[in-house]
Structures are given as C-alpha cells and as structure tokens.
Amino acid sequence: MNQNKLFKYASISVVSVWLGLFALVPIVLVFICSFLNHNDQSFFIWDFTFKNYTQLFNGIYLKILLRSLELAVSCTLLCLLIGYPAAFMLARLRSRYKPLLMLLLMIPFWTSSLIRSYAILALLKTKGLLNLFLLSLGIIHQPLEILYTNSAVLIGCVYNLLPFMVLPLYANIEKLDNNLLDAAQDLGAGRFKTFKDVIIPLTIPGIMAGTLLVFLPSITLFYIPTILGGAKSLLLGNLIENQFMMMQNWPGGSATSMALTALMIPLIWMYQHFATKGQQQVLL
C-alpha cells in the first residue's frame, strides 16, 4: 500500500512545491514589498511604510487610474456592442461553413497580440494604408493623425480583445434552448420583447465572462499604449512598468500592482456569483 501512496504524494508534492515556490511566494513577496521603502542606493530597504499606498490617492496617480478605467470601460463597451450581435448571429447560423467561421474567429485569438498591434500601427501611420485609401478617394485632403492618440490605443485594444468577448458569448448563446424562445413567442411576445426579457437574461453568464476577459487585460496591457500611443504614460500597466524599470521604485510598483489586483476582485466576485452558479469549475 505504501507504494501506492507514493504516486499520490509524489504528484501532489511536485505540483505544490513548484506552484508554492514560483507562484505563491512571489505574490506574497509583492505584497510585502508594497509596504517597504526605497532609496537611491537600493531597490528596497526594510523600513515599513504605508506611503506607497497613500501616494496612489494623490492627484496624478488618481488621474492615471481614472484614465485606465476610462479606456478599459470604453474598450469593454465597444467590444460588447460589436461582439454581442456577432456572437448572436454566429451562434444562430445554420450553415455548413459554421465550423470554418468559428476557426477563423479563433485564429486571431491565438496569434500574438504584439503582432496584431503592429499590424494596426502599419495601417494607421501617416503614410499607412488607411490614409492612402482615404486620400486617394478624396475623402480627406491631409493625412489623418490617428496614430499616437488615445483613439489609436482604443482601436488597438478593441482589435486585440474582441475575440475574447465573442467566444464566451458564442458558447453561451449556442446553448440557449430554442424551446424557451418558441414558448415566449407562443405566449405572444414580439421579437424585441423576447430579446429583452428572455435572451439577454439567459446570456448574462456569457456577457459577464466576456466582460471579465476584456476588462482585465485592457487595464494591464502596457505594450499597446507604448506602440500605438506614443509611449505617453496612459495606463496602470505603464505606470507599474515605469516604477519597476525606470524609476527603480519597487515598493511603489508593488503597491500599484496590489491596488490593480484589488480592483479586479469585485469583478471576479460578480462573475463567480452570477455566471457560475453551482459550478465549482475554474475559469474557461
């Protein structure tokens, strides 16, 4: 019997040790570091302080936080507005091309978002395809300066995160029981009412999953603003990167990261509460 337990203990230990050392401990370190101080000579010194957190509430940091939230919310809303109809149409499609279309949707999902942001960069440049196209059609007479503005960052974020909204919605809508919809119509509900009172409530788990999958990355992606936004410090992600790499303020960076994670907890709680009722499953 001892030999049998060996496998159990071995596998549990391997997993626990690895994750403990390289996942749990590091995160705890960040937490601890956020309370430390730093100076000119070293990255952190053992001097406990709350100042890394209190400075987050001061004007400029708050401004970044608000701006990040603004971008994340606009990005999520846009993805929802564009993605919901798309998911709906795809899920209800009765065509033999459906698997192919789904595959085509998955592909951008898997390709590097860096490469896709680069593609947007190429399109939006002053001498890029978009401007060439609009200029040659005579719609504009001077090239549009979209690149290096907030709009470019928003476009980049939506472009990168749209599949993350469509896929969970699609999964959700596909499982909708047609009988429910038929029943609603039999009871005299018009198409709009059916949509509003039956379909939307039933797709809330999908909406929540999609929102979560889009909102979270949109706050933390820092290379999209770097590439498309002209390296102007827009998002929380850039701030954290700045604090760690440029300013060598590790405690400050840790505090901001903790604050960022704290921001996400209510969302995750909402998702777990509304979307995965009764399921003990891990996300995805």
Add this chain to the structure above:
Amino acid sequence: MTRKLYLSLLYIFLYLPILVVVCFSFNNASHSLLWHGFTWHWYGELFNDSDLAIVASHSLMIATLAASTATLIGTLAAVSLASYQFRLKKSLNQLLFSLIIIPDLVLGISLLLIFRLLEIPSGFWTLLIAHVTFCIPFAAVTIIGRMNLINKNLIEAARDLGALDFTIFYRIIVPLLWPAIVASWLLSFTLSLDDVVISYFVSGPNFEILPLAIFSMVKLGVKPEVNALCSIMLLVTLVIVIFAQRALSKKQ
C-alpha cells in the same frame, strides 16, 4: 442579409490588418506602402539574419521545454485535484484560479522579486521557470475539462483489480486524456512563444527571445523584414491552432 453584411464586416475588420502585414512582406519597396511588385527579398534577408535565427531558436527551445514541463505538472495537478482528497486541495484549486486571473504584469514582477531574492541571474533559467509557471494553470484547466468525461467506474474497477495508482495513471488516465494533453501542450507552446509581458521582466542579456526582439523592432518602426517575420509567426501559430482544434475535437 444584414447578418451576412455585419459578419463580413467583422471578419474584414479582424483580418485586414493581418493581411496588410502579410501582403506587404512581399512588397518590393523599402518604405512605401504602395505596391511595387512581388518579391521574396525580405524573407531572404530574414533567413540571412543569423542573429534573428539564434533568437528564434531560443524561443523555440524555451517554448518546447516549458510546454512539456507545464503539461506534465498540469496533468499531475489536474489528476490529483480530480481524484484525490487531500488537505491542500482547496488552496491548490484557488491558487490555480488566481494564477489565471492575475495579470501577466503582476506575475512578471512577482517573479522578478523572487529571482532577485534567490539571486538567480536573469537568463535562460529564469525565463524557463517563468514560462512553465504561467502555462501550468492553462494546461491544468484544459485537462480538468477532459477529466470529467472519464468514467469513474473504470478507475474503480481497476483499483478493485489491484492496480497501483501509478499504473492506473499511466495505462488508463493518460491514454484517455491524450487529446487534452496534446491540446494543452500546443496551448502552452503558443502561449510561451508569444509571451511578451512576463518575459520582459525576467529575461537577461544572454538569452534573447523572439517576442522581445520583435517588440524592440516594432518600437523602431514599420520595416519590411518585420512584416516578413510577423507573417511567419502568424503562419506558425495558424498551423498550431489547426492542430490543437483537431486534437480537441477528436473523440467527442
């Protein structure tokens, strides 16, 4: 009709930038975005660039090793969580969940901290450890999804017949999970190959990897060689995605 129009527009939106990059990687012009004729020149430049070849081989090496290790640990984790009861079970579940939720950025800096504490110099090993760590949750989740399809009775029967846990694992569970294992390997491979954020924080000067090299090149502007490089990366990912899809949809 609106349905077709809407969906077409959507797919055009999704694919136009990528197609632009691919098309212009064949454009016979160094700067202009006007079509000047078809050429393989930039791909030639790419293959002659030995620096890039070395960087690419580094990425492949890390991706392969990380994917294999993460799939192994992920499988062990998935099987343990699904089969056994043990004290750390709930914590392990929550840890895995948090790992997926926590942004890459925070994971990256946390690993930076521990590597500094353990005084491991940034380079190959820090990259490998980091990649394995962030791939494990994804591997585990893919496999857990498949674990539910395994008939528990089968395992019970094997146990009753006196089989050891290891044998059950090796001869029954792994073969049954095989498509999911392959899929999670491919998933981890892709994630590792494309990772920018975590690698940004834990990489060192001796061991440059492809996404970071592309990141520097992208910051320096749009260049035809970069177009060619991106097109190749897109192709590689495309092939892997197709394989993964087929692996997952087998035996459904």
Add this chain to the structure above:
Amino acid sequence: MTLSHKPKGYLLKRIKLAIFVFVALLFVSSPIALLPISGSLNVYNWADYIPKHIIHKFERETGIRVNYAEYDNNETMYAKLRTNPQNGYDVVVPSSYFIERMTQQDMLHTIDFSKIPNSQHLNPLLMHGGYDPKNQHSLPIVFGTTGIMVNDLYYDPRKITGWSDFWKPEFKNELMILNDVREVFAVSLRSLGMSVNARDPEEIRKAYLHLKELVPNIKLFDPGAGVSIYTDEDAWIGMIYSGAAYSAMQENAHLHYIYPKEGAGLWVDCYAIPKNAPHLENAYKFINYMLRPDINVEIIKASGYSSANLKAMQSLPPELRDNKVLNPDQSLLQGAESIQDVGGKAKGTYEHYWQLFKISS
C-alpha cells in the same frame, strides 16, 4: 470502450515516445543553455549608434558572437545594470554625466589602456573631461548636439528659431519629444533662461510646471525610432539628436535641423565596462575594433554622429566634414550647454518630476 479496438500497446507506445522526445529535447538543449558564455560578448548601446553590418564584420573577423541590445536613454541602461548586479553586460555607452555617477557608485571597471591601442586616435580635447579626469573608467566615443527637426512640407523652418517655439498653440499634438529626462528638462530650463544643470529644487519645479504646459502639444515620445518617424512623416516637428537628424535628412529632403537660439544640447557618450563584465577580454577587443579609424569612419557615415576619434573625423569625405549637422561651427553653438551630473538628490528630484510629467501626458 474506445480502447478495445486499438492494437495492444498502441497508446503505450505513444506515451513512451512522448516521454522520450521530451527527455531528448531536454538533453540536447541543456548543453546549449548551460554553455558558458565564452566566445561571446554582451553589448548594450544607444539605438542607431553602430550599424548591424559592422557588428557582423566584427563577429566575422574575431569569431566572437555579439549579443547586441539597444536603449534610448541613460536611465533605462542604468536601471538595467542596477536591477541585475550580475547583469552580464560587457560594454555600455553612458553619457558623460552618468559616467560620473556610475563611478561614484563603483559600477564601472577600471580601463586598461594597454588593451586598447586604438585609443591613441582619440581627440585629446575630448579626453580628461571633468567627469572622468584621468579617463580611468571611460573613453569618449560619440559627441553631438540636440536640436529641432522640422518638415518644411508642413511648417516653415524659418519661423522656428528656438525651444520656446514648441509651446506655440499651433503645434498642438504635433511634437515628438525625446524620451530622456535630462534632455527634456534642458529644453524647459533653457527656454526659461536657466542652466540645464540646475540643482535647486525650486528651479526644477519651475521647469516641470513649464513642461506641464507643453503636454497638449506633445504627440509622442521617441521610442528610439526618431529617424523613421520623421522620414515617414508621423511627426512633423520636434526634438532630435544630431546623428539621427543627419540620417533622416539623407532620406527625406524636406527635413531641416535647427540649432535653437537659447542653446542646443551638447553631449558626449563614452564606452565603459561594467564592474562584473563576464567577458572582459572580448570587451577590450570590441572597443579597440570600433576605434579603428576605418571602421569608425563607416560608423560615422551610417549613424551620422560625430566621433571622438580624431583620425576618423579627419578621414571623412568633404561633404561629411562640412555638414553643419555633423560639424557645427561656433556660431551655431551659441549658448549650448553640456549636461552634467547634478548629484543624487537633484537627480532624484528630476526623476520624480519626470515621472509626474510623463503621467500627465
């Protein structure tokens, strides 16, 4: 059951194969990974300083493989070296004011000049600068100016005379600004008539407030791609280093380099070897090679930056020697001031306000 129809041991074979491949890969790749990094060299340099083909030439002639990485400001380089004490870099190129600071913090190796015979070609006027009087830790290699670049298709270069013009409302969302704290603060300080090496926190604060007013006019911070951004017309006016200006003007005839009347920025960048460089001998070979007059001439031609190598500068073809960007005469350098180290406290103040400035943009 799904397994019954498969030949016996089929899946078992598959698993064994997978494990074998995994172990084989591990075995094959580990020597490569653990390979002591001998016969190689890690260089960290400013973007656009040394063209790729020169690096390859060096690799071919010496057999040393070079890991070449680039940065676009001193602070990034400094931070990288600090973050990683065993950073693994063998050659870095800090600006003069960083040499002073890094020497004080004992971050640099003492240079053995006997290993760099080509250093005899260096311009004696540039040696023994105040930041390193005996040149124990650094060798000047590149010097230049920071000025204004304008595209005449969009703006009249004659109307732009100094840094103060940047603040004009007509340049809303048009400027490209360098991503360098001291350079950018120098612009603000000069336009206010103050020294670029101000140490008084009040003066630095005034410069910061003035910079804040510039924010609406900033389009982007140079990611190290100054040349292509101006030539591709993604920015039509802004700051630029002299070498990048020269390269850009070669590609796009509409670009002009203007020496601002308040005073252009003046800087010298130097080769230095970090303290724990793993490949000391190779580092010396590299520096010596780059100081070879014929190689240096090629570097100057490709990068557009003036070199501290006197012999190389004298060997330049006339059109380069006479180029106003590469070789400005005294009248153009009126009021130019070189950036110097301002001490730890003031450095911290500058960086603090720099972060606030970047955050508000």
